Amino acid sequence: EAGVTQFPSHSVIEKGQTVTLRCDPISGHDNLYWYRRVMGKEIKFLLHFVKESKQDESGMPNNRFLAERTGGTYSTLKVQPAELEDSGVYFCASSQGVLYNEQFFGPGTRLTVL
Amino acid sequence: ILNVEQSPQSLHVQEGDSTNFTCSFPSSNFYALHWYRWETAKSPEALFVMTLNGDEKKKGRISATLNTKEGYSYLYIKGSQPEDSATYLCAFNYNQGGKLIFGQGTELSVKP
Numbered sequence: 001e002a003g004v005t006q007f008p009s010h011s012v013i014e015k016g017q018t019v020t021l022r023c024d025p026i027s028g029h030d031n032l033y034w035y036r037r038v039m040g041k042e043i044k045f046l047l048h049f050v051k052e053s054k055q056d057e058s059g060m061p062n063n064r065f066l067a068e069r070t071g072g073t074y075s076t077l078k079v080q081p082a083e084l085e086d087s088g089v090y091f092c093a094s095s096q097g098v099l100y101n102e103q104f105f106g107p108g109t110r111l112t113v114l
Numbered sequence: 115i116l117n118v119e120q121s122p123q124s125l126h127v128q129e130g131d132s133t134n135f136t137c138s139f140p141s142s143n144f145y146a147l148h149w150y151r152w153e154t155a156k157s158p159e160a161l162f163v164m165t166l167n168g169d170e171k172k173k174g175r176i177s178a179t180l181n182t183k184e185g186y187s188y189l190y191i192k193g194s195q196p197e198d199s200a201t202y203l204c205a206f207n208y209n210q211g212g213k214l215i216f217g218q219g220t221e222l223s224v225k226p
Contacts, residue, residue, distance in 0.1 A: 031212055043216040056211050098212045100146050100165050105158040
């Protein structure tokens, strides 16, 4: 069974540019999460989809971040325009259920904003 | 503010040593505690999901205990091997949603 995949693995962009990250969850997992780890800090929650609906977006930093999950399958996270402080590793995770369920993580996308 | 603390931040041990780390979390509104093992550039790998006070879980040489009343969990590695070198993360569920609150991790280095 394929795990959670993320694309690209690395992205280097200039401040002010736009970047779109993609996550393909494990097939059949209705729950999809985005997390971010900024250098030297803990992994922080961004948002949670149940199918195509945003269940919890309390961790989204500001309106430069837009997450979508059309059709309830893969998800994209767009940063527009990117700022220096957006640099970090963006993780996606998926799970079958929510409470007490293991979240399966992808390898992350390392974003560098110059 | 919900905070998860892990100690130590880093640990260097010799092959064969046994070691343990601590994860502290708020004891109120507890739902679940997750332990992950993470090697840089790879996917964090789930080790345990712990839900009940007094839970003890084991996977090979790695085990974990949970005390929800005092708000801590211990992760133990018996007879550390170089391949155990990684960052060990704990994460806390404080409500019925899926949001995990992570600690900063304990970075373990095992020398042959």
